[in-house]
Amino acid sequence: MTLPLPRRTFGASAFAKGDEFGRLPEWDLTDLYASPDAPEFARDMDWLDQACADFSASYEGKLAGLDAVGLLAAVQAYEQIDITAGRLMSYAGLRYYQNTMDSERAKFMADAEGRVTDATTPLVFWSLEFNRLEDAHLDRLLAENADLARYKPVFERLRAMRPHQLSDELERFLHDESVVGASAWNKLFDETLAGMMFAVAGEDESLNLEATLNLLTDTARPRREAAARALAEGFGKQIKLFSRVHNTLAKEKEIHDRWRKMPSPQHGRHLSNHVEPEVVEALRNAVVAAYPKLSHRYYRLKAKWLGLETLQVWDRNAPLPIEQPKTVDWATAEKTVMEAYGAFSPEMAALAKPFFDKGWIDAGVKAGKAPGAFAHPTVTTVHPYVMLNYLGKPRDVMTLAHELGHGVHQVLAAGQGELLSATPLTLAETASVFGEMLTFRQLLSQVKTPAERKTLLAGKVEDMINTVVRQIAFYDFECKLHAARAEGELTPDDINALWMSVQAQSLGDAFDFMDGYETFWAYIPHFVHSPFYVYAYAFGDGLVNALYAAYEGGLPDFEAKYFDLLKAGGSKHHKELLAPFGLDLSDPAFWDKGLNMISGFIDELEAMED
Structure with missing residues (x-):
């Protein structure tokens, strides 16, 4: 030691x-x-x-x-x-x-x-x-x-x-x-993305990936379009390299899986997650079946709000016309999340406080910094670290709530020791998504006008669609990619076609897709670093929706049961951990409960139109 x-x-x-x-x-x-x-x-x-x-x-x-x-x-x-x-x-x-x-x-x-x-x-x-x-x-x-x-x-x-x-x-x-092998290709991918700069029309200087992606949520539609086209141009220039990375990693995985006699490319992930393949398949099928009542319905509604016949990819995360442009400073973001955590449990707030006070968060957008956000558990004898790329958007506050949930989970699970603390993906997104839900409910309770409520509800629905629908579409893309690569080398056009097949299916008929969007698979790090990880987000959202329903329904001793779940880390199977909440992930009907919560929010948004 x-x-x-x-x-x-x-x-x-x-x-x-x-x-x-x-x-x-x-x-x-x-x-x-x-x-x-x-x-x-x-x-x-x-x-x-x-x-x-x-x-x-x-x-x-x-x-x-x-x-x-x-x-x-x-x-x-x-x-x-x-x-x-x-x-x-x-x-x-x-x-x-x-x-x-x-x-x-x-x-x-x-x-x-x-x-x-x-x-x-x-x-x-x-x-x-x-x-x-x-x-x-x-x-x-x-x-x-x-x-x-x-x-x-x-x-x-x-x-x-x-x-x-x-x-x-x-x-x-x-x-x-x-x-x-994979490690070297991961570094090449990371360094390529971090070094990319995008010439966005109308901007004074070239922007890195995070700043360019951030423009996709700008209030000005021409600015969003310019960002989307700059991304497409940048990815297009590097598409051969990104294709080589994906071809090589998928082939390496196929070789390893074949030698190990894995029955499917996904099987190794399921084993490491300690989850039955049929549970993941039930989740995937439930979400795909729900596309019409979730993403398809919501985006038709959004097109109406934006006064458009069809949406373009740069409209997917656009703010609503009634939404007031808002920049959230860091102190406000911290206060918002800490109050939400504290309202649920003072203990949870106390566990979150050191992240802000002791240098456990790296928040700024800086040259060369890795894109995205994560919580790294390090080791059980130290503490986790959270990385963000904070740009002051309301969604960035939710990202803070999400990653801080991971951090709190990792702190609590550390008591299990190094070998038992790591939480399988079946439960790894529980505290993060629950932290988001707490923050959302806290903000929803404070709204003063119907317009504020509509804006907040729409933002939450979009986040949930991005967490559930988008991630299952990503999972389907990976499944198709690995299956196709097993038959031979894939050209960039081959990969582009696989990407568009799942995008059209998941987003629905409200969308038109600009030329160049077919390359947007290129920047998703999970495909490179953690094949088939993405279903964990949908898994976590569905599970948290069910947990939160139990919390709102007054399940006795919910807080104590919830902390016991987090403290368990990887020491128990999901069936044992969720039994106190009356939940069973192996029940095919389980996932419909979480999806119905999203559908209910869309029902409320539709009712506001009357």
Whole structure:
């Protein structure tokens, strides 16, 4: 384990200048390491080398002969290695994402990744040998030792891969090769996107991706159109590179899946999520069946509000004509989210407060910074970090509420320890989407006019459509992409056609699609970094809608049950965790409950037209 590092005094210098947004916070990464050349970083790298070598010498070829106490000691030693490796890579990775165009940071992360990969190669035997233990033998050890039995969920997820693991030699090869495989293509993708600048007609200077995407929500339609056309032009210029990235990663995955005898490209994701394929299929089918009553109906309504026969892609997230242009400064965003969290539970607000006070959020849009937003759990002995690209839009407040929910979830789950804290995607979006819902309900309770209510409801419906309909369309696109790639190399036109097929189906007849929109798959990072991750957003929205209905319905001890769910991390299966709420994700009718909430909001918006 590493020694605790002193916490830096958090002062004004830790904030990026945010102009009209106020002071925007930047990460204080000293809780991980004081600097790239800190002696603690070098010490931990050296420790990792030795610890992995010692672990291999102590346990390789010997797992079957360990008693319960011996196996527990091995698991705990492995956990400490996991913490140190995670701490090292969290620091290197977070520094890199602050500026992916900085060659020093890129080199530092690549060197760290290579060193950690080399150090941990001797550990490859662990999962392979563990999975060769007889079931009866492992069951007996678990029955003998309660501390060992705590790790049963970890063992179950590990042993779910038994039918798909390769020979020890091949697994070692894949481990070593990973740094020049998917990881290298991910870096190429990230650095390409971060370096792209878009010449938007009418703007004084070229804009990066985040700033250009932000213009798609501008009040002025010509400005939105100019941004959309600039994006299409930029993606078009790089489309061969993006196609190469997707072709290569999809083919690599197909090779790995074929050797591992995975029944489908999605199966590995389902295994890691500890979710049954039929549950995901039920979610997907329910959402696709609901397209007409959700996105198709809403966008026809929006076209009417905007006075248009058909919508263009740059109208999808346009503000309503009655909506007053609004910039939300950082202090207001913090106050809004903290009040919403506090109204639900003072404990939740207390857990969220350090993110704002101690440098756990990096909010500003900066040159070279990775696009989008995320919450990184780092390791259970430190704390999470949240990244935003804050531009003062009301939607950015919801993004803050979302990512802060992840952060609170990660803090609560850390009590499970490193191996049990990670939450499968079945529940990973619960706290984030619940945080958004709390913030939305708080704002809705404060509206003073019908126009304000309509604006807020419409914004929430659009967010939910983006979370549910759009993400399931993304999932279908990935399914089609991987299936088509299995038949051969895909041209950019091939990928474009797959993208448009799901866009037309999901968005409906209210839309006309400009030339160039067919390339907009190119910037979605989940397709590159985490294949088939996207269904987690729809999963989380449907689950939270059902949870919130239970909360509003006065389910006894809801707050305590909710905190128990978050604290469980990855220590329990979703069936066990949701039983106290009377929810069962395996029930095909379950997903209709969440979709009906969205439909109900659209009903209310339609009623306002009468």
